[in-house]
């Protein structure tokens with residue numbers, strides 16, 4: 653194994669363990685009965701917090717790679733995204749099972765009639781689709797549609813942040829910070845999209861200009 657590859661494997665193992673820490677702390681606090689007066693609410697909040705944090709970290713990988721020219725950062729993106737999904741799944745399970753006691757009627761009414769729950773649910777469905785198609789096999793099978801599908805991660809990020817902003821009643825600092833981070837990441841993305849467009853346009857325009865000049869000079873020769 654090459655040294656660079658070995659470092660990536662070790663890096664992935666460390667990242668895996670690091671991403672598991674919030675879940676292990678949650679489990680520990682639950683076993684020690686240290687989740688406070690409302691354990692279900694604590695489970696719901698802590699799993700939701702880690703899902704949105706990891707999702708924003710996942711979205712930050714591409715801008716970070718461009719800013720620092722560290723290509724290897726991309727090798728960690730899939731794992732971060734999968735952990736964002738893992739915490740969303742935990743969050744949803746706590747909601748379905750402990751918060752709503754698997755009462756499908758109540759759950760359907762919540763999803764259909766409470767807009768912040770609807771948004772959270774849509775964000776969850778997007779993350780589910782991305783997690784299921786995150787394997788190399790799916791990447792090969794979906795071909796060019798894979799990238800288009802995985803652009804939906806930005807929608808999941810936006811819906812996740814709005815879901816949080818919407819449910820907060822007084823202290824907007826934490827969801828506000830996440831929204832600010834999301835907007836900065838989107839501005840960065842819009843900037844690099846604009847540059848790509850300009851580059852494509854200028855090279856296309858140059859090609860067209862040179863072919864017009866060639867036609868003109870051959871006609872006048």
Ligand code: HEM
Nearest residue numbers: 696697700701703704740744747772773775776812816819
């Ligand atoms: C499957 C659909 C989802 C449902 C049913 C759901 C439901 C909930 C509920 C009931 C709460 C607590 C509300 C309260 O205490 O008043 C909550 C909080 C939260 N959810 Fe979700 N959620 C879903 C998906 C998501 C997803 C996908 C994310 C992240 C990407 C997310 C992030 C959060 C955050 C950050 C909080 C607030 C945590 C805090 O207050 O510290 N949720 N969600």
